[in-house]
Amino acid sequence: MSTTTTRVAPRWTVVPDDPAVEPSKELVGGKAWSLWRMRSLGLPVPPAFVVTTEACRAYFAEGGLPAGLEGELVAGIRLLERELDRTFGGTERPLLVSVRSGAAVSMPGMMDTILDLGMNPDVEAALAAEAGDATFAAEVHRRFCGFYGRQVLGCTEELEDLPDTDAVRRAIADDVTEEIPADPWEQLRAAVGAVFASSRSRRAVAYRKHWGIRDDLGTAVTVQAMVFGNLDDSSGTGVLFTRSPVDGTREPYGEYLPRGQGEDVVSGRITPRPLTDLAERLPAVHDELLTAARRLDDEGRDAQDIEFTVQHGSLYLLQSRPAKRTARAAVRIARALVREGTLTPAEAVRRVNAEQAVSLLRPEIDGDAAAAATLLAAGAAASPGVATGVVVGTAEEAQRHPGSVLARHTTSPEDVQGMIAASAVITEVGGTTSHAAVVGRALDVPCVVGCGAGVVASLAGRTVTVDATSGRIYDGEIAVTAADECADDDLVELTAWADEFSPVRVLAADGEAACRLGPVFDGDTVDPEALGDGVPTIPPGATAVRGAVFQSADGARAALDAGVGTIVATRRLPVLLAAIAHHDAHGRTA
């Protein structure tokens, strides 16, 4: 009633909760737009409000938060309080919020997320009493101090691994002059200002300059209520995959942690239970979750990975994103989405990349043969695959004898050419994050690291088989088994689609068509020492190429750029997919 209050339309904030009113992405940013999308689909997300990009521009024009914003922050928080029946800074049922940046287009270099804002010693005590868990409340406080210290106060020390709130506060005090304010409202105003300021950070400016993006777009700030899964027996947290991430089967798959909170999923503090546990405890919530999952899978047109929390028996979806998946699952999901009528074949071939096709077709060591073989050395598997070759101890030898197994104590930049020429790489010391491991994975060369001192000397000159999937090195040559791209239904269909949309013809090396080709430039005939880490120069006028280098993604791209019409390959799918991806990214004018 207008007789009691005069409602003035907010100037700097938007509440994205009306399904009928689509907010402008330019005004509220991509993250808040996604929240609105979820709400408009009838999906339960924690309530939120947004400080707009216009407020950001005003922040820079006025040198601080614009007049009127402070009152609108209060109004926004009151809305979240009402919806959840909690109080910001309260000593009973306290409300905590997350504060996130969000621009219309992705903008790296900005402040990302502050969780658990609104925390102070009194709020910690209230949360401890409510959850009946002082450790949890202390942990929330510690995490908040880390987020705030790093992102608002600009502390550059790593704060995540410190044991408690006092340690975090001390580390902040050692590095910067400001402290974390106890007043939640002051925390909120400072956090909003810090998000705005971060849109002009050195890295954000460098990014926009390099990519030619306007400098005055600014960022919005999303303020969203935190929900907790450990408040009582009808609370919990979990994750759901709409399809199996391992084999791609369309079947909900996931974990539920009764009385669990976000970080418990990774910490192992609570043993995760299958989703059926949720179905038994809270059947209505389980049904609502599965309905939401189907909806998100359809809307997203892809397998989704959904994080959710149940607070006092109410379901909240925290995040939904395209699910991670094995190469096998990627192929199966792409094909299934075409069958379900969700994707066209042209879209499906863009859902699987060349690296995934390579890993799917990668030979594996024959288990029986390996069991009978002599084990010479073992280390940590750093880049998967199997290769047999003669062991050499220097990069120069590996370059002179392509296909050797390069063994080094450690690797330096001078070994990179040798690693390119080698069929496998082993090192004496180092772990799966050593330089050798990183380069091995980047080159897709099988790599076993940390095999122990003396391995270079003891293996030099011997023929060995490196099983870089298990991290073992065997004496002599051992049989391998490989998936056949012509024998697997999923691969056959995907390859047929890829043929249709590829900008270049890819012929099987053992096929008839390849034999009938005229002159073919063979990359394998180029002296590897002259080649370095590059791709051989394709002679002008060459219409067809073959050789190992053109079967890598880099090689396929180079062939395309040189205007080659035909690539001959032992495995066709990876080359086809690399060609399609390269054409999409760069080749439209070609």
Added chain:
Amino acid sequence: MLEPHQLALHTLTLRQLASAEQAAHINGLPEADVATALDRAVADGHAITARGSYMITPAGRSHLDGLYVDAFAAIRSDDEIGAAMESFEEGVNKQVLALTTEWQTVDVDGVPTPNDHSDSDRDAKILDRLGRVLEKTRKVLAPLATADPLLDRFADRLDAALTRAEGGETDHVSGVRVDSVHTVWFQMHEHVLRLTGRERPE
């Protein structure tokens, strides 16, 4: 410090098989000077050349080891630089390698799987952390950067690689054939190890 022609030869330990242009990109010297210096190194038996690319020889390596003793004497006896290197190896170097590994590999239900870059949020978070580590690296290596201006050039190249990765050129994090974050980091790591006379830990 090294004389420019000595720096040109030293650059061949940071990138095997480099053209004068590629070496100049790393050491920041004029390309013509690098070509002259490397041709002279070839004449001295310190390098070999084929089709426009240069490669250091074992004699060239020993020659450099001899030069380092005097050229880097001040750096190697500086306690502040020693502490900076300790912090570099134990801190930011491990973080960069762990982050590039995380960039390359996704854990799918216990199965290490190549990152297909379909989850842009995950990628963005890793790049964000990488960006913070690169900013911190400038701080950590500040004492060394005062002694050797090439450190700033490495830092700028790292930032440039990150900016390209942020724009979707995913091979600019760990790609081998481009000036990726890891390619530049690997070169910088070798450079600072040689400067300070330390052993590569892994």
